[in-house]
Amino acid sequence: MAVFEYRALTQQGQTTKGVLEGDGERQIRQMLRDQGLSPIEIRALDGSKKSAGQASGRAQQTHQAWFGAKIKVDELALFTRELYTLLDAGIPLNQALKSLAGQAESKTLTRFLSSLHTRVSEGYSLATAMEMAPAKVSHDIIATIQAGEESGHLDKVLSRLADAVEQRDQLNKKMKTALIYPALMVVVAVLIVFFLMVYVVPKVVSVFDNMQQALPPLTQGLLSVSEFVQNQWPLMLVAAVALWLWSIWLMRQAKWRFKVHTLMMNAPGLKRFLIYAATARWARTLGVLLSSGVPIKDALTISAEVMTLDPMKQAVLKMVTQVREGKTVGTAMTDAGFFPPLLLNLVKTGEGKGQLDNMLLKGAKHYELSVETAAATLVSILEPMLIIIMGGVVLTIVLAIMMPIFEMNQMVG
Template sequence: MASYEYRALNAQGKTVKGVLDGESERHLRQLLREKGLTALDIQALNKSSNSSATSGRSLFKKKLAVSEVSLFTRELYTLLEASTPLNQALKALSEQAESKTVLRFISGLHQNVNEGYGLAQALMRSDYTVPQDYIAIIQAGEESGHLTAVMSRLADNLEQRDHLNKKLKTALIYPILMIVVAVAIVFFLMVYVVPKVVTVFDNMQQELPPLTQGLLSASDFVQVYWWLIIGGVIGLWVILQIMLRIPSMRFKIHALLMRTPGIKRFLIYSATSRWARTLGVLVDSGVAVRESMVISAEVMTLAPMRKAVDEMVEKIRQGESVHSAMRQAGFFPPLLLNLVKTGEGKGQLHTMLLKGAQHYEVAVEQAAQTLVSLLEPLLIIVMGAVVLTIVLAIMLPIFEMNQMVG
């Protein structure tokens, strides 16, 4: 028999860890079920070459798009609601998958379910990563025997998240396109247009205006060191990515962004709406509040907010209310705080969290539209100023020539 280290949920929804001896992982899962525990993760202590390969493979798991997971969840819910057994539903979905990625993902789940694993366990063993909150919600649905109802809430959650992502991407397409086009036009003017136009001034016996001299110097620099400019931009991007991988630097950068006027409200509302919806769905699915709080921290992309949620977990463990812990965090909007306070008092925390999430999702869309409406005229003004500077630099010597001739 081999020794296994396990992490499981007990009847109260709390995570427990330990070590057990078993003939196989399947045998160990049976032993845990007899103890009233639901396995979350099992690792062999005496790792064989096969387990090492599995562990290594897990480091390179592929990630599914939110839209793909959303569509899979909605289709699976539809089949389960029609009383289709889970393994048959997965088989049917694998046969109609439109992409190879989704086909391999669903086929892997189908194989794991046929081997006796639950859907949550199959997702953990999959070669494709899905969010931790997604697995936790399905785990809660399987434990409570209400998987179909939980899949419905989960599908609604993912569809709303996908809808918001698409809205934000659509709003940002125009300003990003304007920036790219503006940079390309300026680069073209500096490399091709300016050098040809200013050749008419080569035979002039007078000193060129400072603005024209500066433009010529800038044009010469761009023509000779264009590779340095492109390399510098790429280098800055790489440095930023490296800094974001260092926890202390990522925390400082995110904290700075959260204090930046114009985008502060957009970032906080976006993170708050996603966190509130995730926590609301987890609690509504039967996951304990503290465990839900731990899982919901995973969706916080801003480091200061994630740290605050982690601290909230400890406060709740010490007996404080969710509202009190949120208020001490210092960044949650007042409306959400009032909704959570009301929800706790009436025993409807999940309902109020979902209402708050819906409100701030609308606020995020409005904030994005406001941000774009401010960026558009600003970009036009900047682009106009650059083009005007180039035109003046070219026209000033011509004006001086006309005065001399006159």
């Protein structure tokens, strides 16, 4: 028999450590379950091997990153809040997961929760079970849950995490809602112009075919464009799809993606919107990680993953190196060059008072509200611009049709 050292959670959520003898890790897990404990980590005292569950979890996480489904943010928010509620009511973790799996609405979430229940019942920690799950969950979520399990305050960490995920979901929905109308206007405008070019213009302008005089240049140009669209629309469709696929491939190249993101961050009107959105999400993620007990260097590395813009992501990763070298977080953020002044002041104040996590969460709340304002401003600019462009296109088509009629009236007169 071998000797194993373990860390486990009691039914009250407290962390306990100890040593047991057994034939293998599986037997140790069963022994702990018999005692009402949920294992977090099991390893042989000789240190020759770590928990097989953690290694398997990392392998599963790599696999799911490429092939697995992804849990939607709204589903993750609901799951986190409900799990916190059940644990706060004193229900054991495995029973809570079983209950949530039975009431899940989507098949993906059902498989995900069933997998978590199975793994936790086998003795794995919740964080490890999430790494091994058939659906992808962002690393900052798993790291926060792992910190909660290790600290013995999983329920409290889940409460903070639920707030963060719900806020992220609300922000995403507000941003999408703000952009739906401009996107819909663009689609409708393109369809209207295509319809006019293919069906309306040829029939209306065909009445001028028997005229003995040359058509105005604008009308001739419109007819040429209309004829091209009628004859070449399959080629145009193929070209549009090819351009779309090429843009997707291009954005997967780190060099070009960095250039595109840099250009977007410097675009007037878009700059403030993008930076505030990224800053709000990063500050909330880092604040939750720190308040959950994750070390500052690890928290910075994990928080970089929520940055969707490459220049900002690389700047945060550079901050990790600077903090390791002894710089404060506030100084490293100042060197990054894009964080808003208010957040910089909050971070510097928080570091001085030992309340960095609270200040980050306050900053996140402020910039989440600022994102809503910036989104409304962006839409208020886009709407009249799109209307003017659409009106200009329709006016050009109308003029091209009416100009020959005016000339006919002058000839008759």
